[in-house]
Every structure is written in C-alpha cells, then in structure tokens.
Amino acid sequence: MRIAIVGSGPSGCYSAQALRRAYPTAEICVFDALKTPYGLIRYGVAADHQGTKAIVRQFARQFEREDVRFFGGIEVGTHVSLDQLRAAFDIVVLAHGLHGDTPLETPGARDGSVYGAGQITRLLNGHPEESGPSPTLGASLAIIGHGNVAMDLGRLLLKRGEDFTGTDIDDEAHHALSCHLDTIHLIGRSAPTEAKFDIKMASEILDLPGVTHSYHGIGEDDGGPNSPRRELFSAAPRDVDRPRAHVHWWFRTSPVSVEREGTQIALALRTGEVQKSTVSVDSIISAIGFSADARQQLYPIDPAARESGRLERGLYVAGWARRGPRGTIPDQRADARSLAALISSELPHPAGMPGIEALADEVANASDYAAWLEIDRLERETAMPGRIRSKSRRG
Ligand SMILES: Cc1cc2nc3c(=O)[nH]c(=O)nc-3n(C[C@H](O)[C@H](O)[C@H](O)COP(=O)(O)OP(=O)(O)OC[C@H]3O[C@@H](n4cnc5c(N)ncnc54)[C@H](O)[C@@H]3O)c2cc1C
Known part of the structure; x- marks a missing residue:
C-alpha cells in the first residue's frame, strides 16, 4: 500500500501513526509546504506551553523508527499537484489544516487596522512566512473573540521577557508587539458561562502578576452562585502591588464599528441588547477563527465529507481541514484512528500504484527528516540565554 499525507501537523502525524498500524509494510510519505514538521504545534501552540509542544517527541518516533518519510518544502498544489499524488499513491489524506484568519466583518474593520490572531501567533512563534518586522500594537489593544487563541494572545502579550524562561518565544517579535502595551480589552459575545475559553486559560490571565481586571456585561444570574466561571469573574478585585497593566473583560459584547481617529481607533461596542460604549485603542486583533487560504483549497470539502472524512475512494480529509478550526491536538488523535479504520475497511488491498x-x-x-534534525540542532545550539531554541525562519 502506498500512502501520501498532505500536512505534518497533528492530524497528518496522527494519521500516519494510525495508518502505520493498519498497514505495517506500507510506504507512507508525509508532505509539508514547510521544511519543518508539526504544523501548529510549532507555529501555533503558545511558547509558554512547552508541555503541549512536547507531543512532537511522540511524532518524531515514526519518522525515526517507523519508516514514515518526510518531504518538507513541498507544497501540494505548487510543487506537485493533487492529481499527481493520486496517480502515484493508493491513499491520499489531506491534513493541510486552515491557515487563513477569518476576517472581522465589522464595518471599518478592513482598513488595515485589524490584525489576524493567526498572524500574531505566527510572529510570536517565529514562522518563516512572517519574516518582516513585527508591528507595534501600541498601549491599548482590543482582542475580539473569547476562544483559547484569544486567551493565549492576551496572556503572551501581557507577559514580559523574563516570564519566558525555558521557552522558544520569538523575543524580537514579542518586544516589538507588546513593549508599550498597558491595556487589553478582551471582547466576546457570550456570557461567562458560555464563553468558549477553558477556565484554565482565563485563569492564567487572571493570575498574571501586576495585572488588574475589570468586568463588563456579567449578569446577576450568570451560571448561579456556584458556577466556577461565575466565581472566576466575581471575585473582589485583587490588591496588586504596582499595577502595570489592566484587562477589561467584555462579555455579551460585539463590535459595532471601527473608525480611525488620527492615530487612535474608536471601537464601538454593544453589550447585551442596549448598552453602547466606545473604547479608544491603538490596534485590534481579530481572534474569531480560521479559514482555508488559497493553498488549502485543493479539493471541495462538503458537509458529507466533514462527517465521514471520505472525499472519494482513495482520497480522504483529516483534522482542521475536515472539521473546521475546532478541536484540540488530542481530538486529532481520535479522528485519525477512526479515519484509518474507515480507510482500511474500504481499501484492504493496494491497487498497485x-x-x-x-x-x-x-x-x-x-x-527530508535528516535536514529537519539539523535545523532542530542548530536552533537549540543558537538559543539565547534562558531560551530553549532560537527558531530559524528558513522553514
Ligand atoms: C494559535 C493556536 C494555538 C493552539 N494551541 C493549542 C493548545 O495549546 N493545545 C491544543 O490541544 N490545541 C491547540 N491548538 C489547536 C491545534 O493546533 C489544532 O487542533 C491542530 O494543530 C490541527 O491540526 P492539523 O494537522 O489539522 O492542522 P495544522 O497543525 O495547521 O497542520 C497543517 C500542516 O499542513 C501544512 N500545509 C498546509 N497547506 C499545505 C499544502 N498545500 N501542501 C503541503 N502542506 C501543507 C502546513 O504547513 C501545516 O504544517 C491551537 C491552535 C492555534 C491556531
């Protein structure tokens, strides 16, 4: 059996793992547009969450010991077409993820004043396609969205250089983005009880030293008196010695318009049905989701394919490419296993590709994978004091 997997993020790697078990002697080739493997584990997961990034050790085993081959710097659709892959392999799995930031549709939000969360997380993670100088976000920032990516950004941008000991943060980008920052508005349309973030992620912001918080749009009956989410945001303001930054948590709040006023941005907000307010910020980050960019439109993925993972006989889809930008790394593992079971039930024998x-x-x-090991070695060797690697932007 000959198997091609497009993308070496969690869904590509877990698919390779599951398909190796289903087809112990198959040729398995993983293609990635970048020279470096692991997708969002390397370029999305926050630098101060190294425990999460450590999953790559498990994936490395298959390249090192289970005869899964890595072809980095090969963008499917550019260097090789999907048709060519299908003519060469019995099974092709599209695991290319979603790279584009879903744009904010608020009137005025398209005039260059709004950054995408994907762009900022790539900058902080040293992504090779974000090699230009980082923007400066100014003193006051609004982050639209209450998912875990928004929480990551709020926390990372409020942390200071010394808080990143033992990480691989891109210090230059972090400094440029956050050096003047003292106020963040975290804006989400849900009540605290329904907000998408995990409690642990919100707590990591609430626990940052030197940061004070205020809350808007919380109702009296939000989740009842014993709701952990309610308690999180109803605690009396903590005494903070020498406060250095303030976070405004806006619940039940949507952006209404974005207007430039000289160097500032007037961001009009609506909280609940009636309450209107305007906050003045230097910049806005939209963290409302991800969508396919041109490189990830190799094949139309309809709702039936999202459900089953099957596009055609021999062609399958996995991970964020399949389900949209939902799901964590462990979710990709469960999905890959069920996809491998479907594939092996449909294709018990090779077709001789x-x-x-x-x-x-x-x-x-x-x-190849050996070239990645060399990049990895150099990145570790050239790490600045207190950092575990200095990411090469050559990927
Ligand atoms: C900022 C951020 C932080 C996150 N933090 C966490 C976390 O802490 N914990 C957690 O569990 N989950 C986290 N997630 C979610 C997790 O990253 C996803 O569940 C997971 O990465 C999805 O895996 P994937 O393989 O589908 O996509 P990706 O990880 O995006 O991998 C896709 C791969 O395909 C490659 N590719 C794209 N197009 C092509 C092409 N045309 N040809 C060849 N290769 C291509 C890309 O280069 C990439 O390597 C985070 C997500 C984001 C965005």
Missing part, C-alpha cells in the same frame, strides 16, 4: 518513485523530479529538492 507506483508510489514516491513516480514523483522523483517533483520531490528532488525536498527537505
């Missing part, structure tokens, strides 16, 4: 040999020209300049 030629495999990677047929694409020798297309992958002649691919960067």
Whole structure:
C-alpha cells in the first residue's frame, strides 16, 4: 500500500501513526509546504506551553523508527499537484489544516487596522512566512473573540521577557508587539458561562502578576452562585502591588464599528441588547477563527465529507481541514484512528500504484527528516540565554 499525507501537523502525524498500524509494510510519505514538521504545534501552540509542544517527541518516533518519510518544502498544489499524488499513491489524506484568519466583518474593520490572531501567533512563534518586522500594537489593544487563541494572545502579550524562561518565544517579535502595551480589552459575545475559553486559560490571565481586571456585561444570574466561571469573574478585585497593566473583560459584547481617529481607533461596542460604549485603542486583533487560504483549497470539502472524512475512494480529509478550526491536538488523535479504520475497511488491498518513485523530479529538492534534525540542532545550539531554541525562519 502506498500512502501520501498532505500536512505534518497533528492530524497528518496522527494519521500516519494510525495508518502505520493498519498497514505495517506500507510506504507512507508525509508532505509539508514547510521544511519543518508539526504544523501548529510549532507555529501555533503558545511558547509558554512547552508541555503541549512536547507531543512532537511522540511524532518524531515514526519518522525515526517507523519508516514514515518526510518531504518538507513541498507544497501540494505548487510543487506537485493533487492529481499527481493520486496517480502515484493508493491513499491520499489531506491534513493541510486552515491557515487563513477569518476576517472581522465589522464595518471599518478592513482598513488595515485589524490584525489576524493567526498572524500574531505566527510572529510570536517565529514562522518563516512572517519574516518582516513585527508591528507595534501600541498601549491599548482590543482582542475580539473569547476562544483559547484569544486567551493565549492576551496572556503572551501581557507577559514580559523574563516570564519566558525555558521557552522558544520569538523575543524580537514579542518586544516589538507588546513593549508599550498597558491595556487589553478582551471582547466576546457570550456570557461567562458560555464563553468558549477553558477556565484554565482565563485563569492564567487572571493570575498574571501586576495585572488588574475589570468586568463588563456579567449578569446577576450568570451560571448561579456556584458556577466556577461565575466565581472566576466575581471575585473582589485583587490588591496588586504596582499595577502595570489592566484587562477589561467584555462579555455579551460585539463590535459595532471601527473608525480611525488620527492615530487612535474608536471601537464601538454593544453589550447585551442596549448598552453602547466606545473604547479608544491603538490596534485590534481579530481572534474569531480560521479559514482555508488559497493553498488549502485543493479539493471541495462538503458537509458529507466533514462527517465521514471520505472525499472519494482513495482520497480522504483529516483534522482542521475536515472539521473546521475546532478541536484540540488530542481530538486529532481520535479522528485519525477512526479515519484509518474507515480507510482500511474500504481499501484492504493496494491497487498497485507506483508510489514516491513516480514523483522523483517533483520531490528532488525536498527537505527530508535528516535536514529537519539539523535545523532542530542548530536552533537549540543558537538559543539565547534562558531560551530553549532560537527558531530559524528558513522553514
Ligand atoms: C494559535 C493556536 C494555538 C493552539 N494551541 C493549542 C493548545 O495549546 N493545545 C491544543 O490541544 N490545541 C491547540 N491548538 C489547536 C491545534 O493546533 C489544532 O487542533 C491542530 O494543530 C490541527 O491540526 P492539523 O494537522 O489539522 O492542522 P495544522 O497543525 O495547521 O497542520 C497543517 C500542516 O499542513 C501544512 N500545509 C498546509 N497547506 C499545505 C499544502 N498545500 N501542501 C503541503 N502542506 C501543507 C502546513 O504547513 C501545516 O504544517 C491551537 C491552535 C492555534 C491556531
């Protein structure tokens, strides 16, 4: 059996793992547009959550010991077409994720004053496609969205350089983005009880030293007196020695309009049905989700495919590409296992495809797993004091 997997993020790696078990002698080739494997684990997961990033050790085993081959720097759709892959492999799994930031539709939000959460998390994670100078977010920032990505951003931008000991944060980007920051508005349309963030993620912001908080849009009966989410936001303001930053938590609140006023932005908000307010900020980050960019439109994915993971016989879809930008890394593991079970029930025998040999020209300049190990070694060796690696932007 010859198997191609497009994307080496969690869903691609878990798919390779599950398909290796289903087909112990198969040729398995994982293609990634970047020279470095692991997708959002490397370029999305926050630098101060190294425990989460450590999952890559498990994925490394399959490249090192289970004969799964890595072809980095090969963008499917550019260096090799999907048709070529399908003509060479019995099974193709699209696990290319979603790279684009879902744009904020608020009137005025498209005039360049709004950054996407994906762009900012890539900057903080040293992504090779964000190699230009980082923007400066100014003193006052609004983050639209109450998901875990918004929580990551709020926390990372409020932390200072010394808080990142033992991480691989991109210090230059972090400094440029956050050096003047003293106020963050975290704006979400749900009540605290329904907000998408995990309690642990909100707590990590509430526990930051030197940061004070105020809450808007919390109702008397939000979740009842014993609701942990309610308690989180109803505690009396903590005494903070020498406060350095303030977070406004806005619940039941949506942005209404974005207007430039000189160097400032007037962000009009509506809380609940009637309450209107305007906050003056220097910049806005939209953290309302992700969508496919041009590189991730290799095949139309309809609702039936989202349900089953099957696009056609021999062609499948996994991970965020399948379900949209929902689901954590462990979710990708469960999905990959069920997809491998479906594939092996449909395709018990190979159809005699030629495999990677047929694409020798297309992958002649691919960067292999050994090249990644070399990048990894250099990044660790050149780490600045207190950091575990200094990410190369050569990916
Ligand atoms: C900022 C952020 C922080 C997160 N933090 C956490 C966390 O702390 N814990 C957690 O459990 N989950 C977290 N998640 C969610 C988690 O990252 C996703 O569940 C997971 O990465 C989805 O995996 P995936 O493989 O589908 O996509 P990705 O991880 O995006 O991998 C897709 C891969 O495909 C490659 N690719 C794209 N297009 C092509 C192409 N045309 N040809 C070849 N290769 C291509 C990309 O380069 C990439 O390597 C976070 C997500 C984000 C955005």
